[in-house]
Amino acid sequence: MAIIGTDIHQAKTFLEQGNVVGIPTETVYGLAGNAFNIEAVTRIFEVKNRPTFDPLIVHTNSIERLSEFVQFIPEKALLLAKKFMPGPLTMLLPKHSSIPDLVTSGLDTVAVRIPNHPLTLELLRSLAFPLAAPSANPFGYISPTSAQHVAKQLGKKIPYILDGGECQIGLESTIVGFENEKVIVYRKGGLAIEDIVKIVGKVRVNSHSSSNPKAPGMLKSHYSPRRDLLIYQGEKLGNNLDKIGYLAFQQYNSEIPKKNQLILSESGDYKEAAKHLFAYMRELDNMNIDRIYVELLPEKDLGRAINDRLKRAAVKV
Ligand code: TXA
Ligand code: MG
Numbered sequence: 062m063a064i065i066g067t068d069i070h071q072a073k074t075f076l077e078q079g080n081v082v083g084i085p086t087e088t089v090y091g092l093a094g095n096a097f098n099i100e101a102v103t104r105i106f107e108v109k110n111r112p113t114f115d116p117l118i119v120h121t122n123s124i125e126r127l128s129e130f131v132q133f134i135p136e137k138a139l140l141l142a143k144k145f146m147p148g149p150l151t152m153l154l155p156k157h158s159s160i161p162d163l164v165t166s167g168l169d170t171v172a173v174r175i176p177n178h179p180l181t182l183e184l185l186r187s188l189a190f191p192l193a194a195p196s197a198n199p200f201g202y203i204s205p206t207s208a209q210h211v212a213k214q215l216g217k218k219i220p221y222i223l224d225g226g227e228c229q230i231g232l233e234s235t236i237v238g239f240e241n242e243k244v245i246v247y248r249k250g251g252l253a254i255e256d257i258v259k260i261v262g263k264v265r266v267n268s269h270s271s272s273n274p275k276a277p278g279m280l281k282s283h284y285s286p287r288r289d290l291l292i293y294q295g296e297k298l299g300n301n302l303d304k305i306g307y308l309a310f311q312q313y314n315s316e317i318p319k320k321n322q323l324i325l326s327e328s329g330d331y332k333e334a335a336k337h338l339f340a341y342m343r344e345l346d347n348m349n350i351d352r353i354y355v356e357l358l359p360e361k362d363l364g365r366a367i368n369d370r371l372k373r374a375a376v377k378v
Contacts, residue, residue, distance in 0.1 A: 062212075062216050062217060063083065063211075063212055063215070063216040063217075063219050063220060063221055063222045064220065064221050064222070065208050065209075065212055065221075065222045065224050066221070066222075066223070066224060067180065067223065067224055067225075068223075069180060069183055069184050069187065069223070071221060072084070072184055072221055072223045073184060073187050073188060075220050075221050076093065076094065076095055076101075076184075076188060076192070077095075077188075079094070079095060079098055079100050079101045079104075080094070080101070080104070080219075080220055080221075081093060081094040081101060081104050081105055081108055081219055082094075082219060082220070082221045082222070082223060083197050083208065083211040083212075083215065083219060083221070083222030083223060084176075084180075084181050084184065084192070084194060084197075084223050084225075085178050085180055085181055085208070085223060085224065085225025085226065085228065086120075086176035086177070086178050086181055086225075086228065087148075087149060087176060087177045087178050087228060087229045087230045087251070088149050088176070088228060088230050088231070088232060088233050088234050088250070088251045089196045089197070089204040089205060089206055089228055089231070089232070089233055089339070090196065090197040090204075090205040090206065090207070090208065090210065090211045090222075090228065091120070091176075091181075091192070091194030091195065091196060091197055092105055092108060092109060092194055092195055092196070092197035092211075092215065092219070093105075093120070093192040093193065093194040094192065094193055094194070095188075095190045095192070095193075096117075096119045096120075096130070096160060096161075096164055096190060096191045096192055096193035097159060097160070097161070097190045097191070098190070099161050099163060101193075102117070102161060102163050102164055102193050103163065105117065105193060105194075105195065106163075108215055108218045108219060109195060109197075109198070109199060109200050109215075110199055110200045111195065111200040112200070113163065113166060114166050115166065115195075115200075116164065116165045116166040116168060116172065117164050117165075117172070117193040117194065117195050118151050118172040118173070118174050118193070118194060118195065118234070119160065119164065119171055119172065119173050119174070119191045119192070119193050120173075120174050120175070120176055120181075120185060120191060120192045120193075120194055121173070121175060121185055121191040121192075122147075122175060122182050122185035122186045123175065124139075124142050124143070124146060124175070126191070127142075127154070127173055128157075129157070129159060129191065130156070130157045130159050130160045130171060130173070130191055131154040131155060131156065131157055131171060131173060132154075132155040132156070132157050133154075133155060134154060135154075135239045137239060137242070137244055137261045138152050138154060138239055140260055140261060141237065141244075141257065141260055141261060142175075144260050145252055145256075145257075145260075146174075146175040147175040147176060147177035147182065148175070148177050148252060149177070149230050149232070149233075149234045149235060149250060149251030149252045150174065150234055150235055150237065150252045150257075151172050151173065151174040151234040151235070151236045151237070151248075151250075152172070152173055152174075152236075152237055152238070152239075153170040153171070153172055153173075153236065153237070153238035153239070153247070154170060154171060154173055154239075155169065155170060155171075156168070156169055156170055156171040157171070164193050170238065172236065174234055178225050179225075180223055180225045181223070181225065184223065196233060197210075197211045197214075197215055198210075198211075198214060198215075199214055199215070201284075201285060202214065202284075202285065202286075203284055203285070203286060203339050203342050203343055203346075203374070204233060204284065204339055205339070206227060206228040206231050206336075206339050206340050207226070207227050207228070207340070208222045208223075208224040208225070208226075210339075210340075210343065227336075227340075228336070229336065230251040230332075230335060230336065231251070231335045231336040231337065231338055231339060231340075232250050232251040232335045232338065232339075232363065232366050232367065232370065233248065233250045233251065234248075234250045234251055234252065235248060235249060235250035235251060235252040235253075235254070235257070235366070236248035236250065237257065237264070243264075243265060244257065244261050244264040244265070245264065245265045245266075245267050246264050246265070246266045246267065247267055248369075249266075249365050249366035249369045250366050251335065251363070251366065253362045253363055253365075253366075254266065254365065255361070255362060284339075284342075284370045284373050284374045285373075285374045286342050286343070286345065286346035286353065286374060287346055288306070288345070288346055288350065288351065288352055288353050289351070289352040289353070289376045290342075290352070290353045290354075290355060290371075290374045290375050290376060291352060291353070291354050291355070291375060291376065292354075292355060292357060292371065292372065292375050293307070293314070293354040293355060293356050297316075298316050298317065298354070301351070302316060302317050302318065303318060303321070303350075304349075304350050304351040304352070305317055305321060305350060305351070305352060305353075305354060306321050306322070306345040306348050306350040306352070306353040306354070307321060307322040307323075307345075307353070307354050307355075308322075308323055308325065308341055308342065308345060308353060308354070308355040308356065309322055309323070309324045309325065309356050310324070310325050310326065310329070310334060310356050310358050311324065311325075311326060311327055311328075311329050312324070312327075314354075317354075321345075321348060321350060323337075323341040323344060323345060325337050325338060325341065325358075325367075331358070331362045331363040331364055331367070332363060334358065334363070334364075334367060335363045335366070335367055338367055338370065339370075342374065355371050355374075355375070357371060357372075
């Protein structure tokens, strides 16, 4: 069983040996390994049970160090990096040959991110290599926002989880790519599109489905709980209300017993809602119920990324 602790030196030792370790970030927990080491990267795919056509994000601690694994940084990328890194932003940049093809699933871009978490930044500073890290959940399940979530699902397969507390943002990073002069959003996430637009002007949002790795995180059933999850559209919920779980944005649904309901943010704060989202989906998944209804949020700010995750988690009818 994994040790859960705050010992950066211990985490560093495991990583230098080619092991994989759970690491905290402000978005979700990652399952990290040496991005330059094929055995460590292979182990990440195995532990997550993730298909190798789904590429990994490479994490480092400074913009300067990006040159260890990207060829160059386009002008708009540099603007965004200076504004939002460290932070919940991932950029697709031209890959350097130092990164094994396995990390990028053979693509010629590499996804790069500087996570904004003090423990992980210190860990990255102390290492001579960047860390490849997907979210630390079994492939297809809800992403972890605490060390305990990681331990519960992957604890038997990894030696160490660095405990950085509850994730402050709670949604995966926003992924952007660059084509000629255009900025393209491939995954809605913890950085609101509105904030990106303020820096680089208009962007194209291209986060639609398929199993094509150019459409990141976009596999059909993703972020899913074990119970059926359905989008609530104001319909009558019928009998057996005791067996229905409900994830509300601001207010309880008067039809359903309160004990089966969780509220993302009573005050309607998108950041608070994002921070609670995955933990509440897990909590509902563990209740004695048959199915979960969820409310969509207004389609703005982090509401867009929250809705994206809810729709992906929903059963397709
Ligand atoms: O917040 C986050 O981004 C977290 C933390 C741990 O950093 N990581 C994360 O990783 O969400 P993951 O592997 O669960 O999602 C990364 C997504 C994948 O869906 C993958 O398809 C996409 O990024 N991706 C990675 N490299 C790519 C590339 N070169 N081109 C297109 N998509 C890429
Ligand atoms: Mg993931």
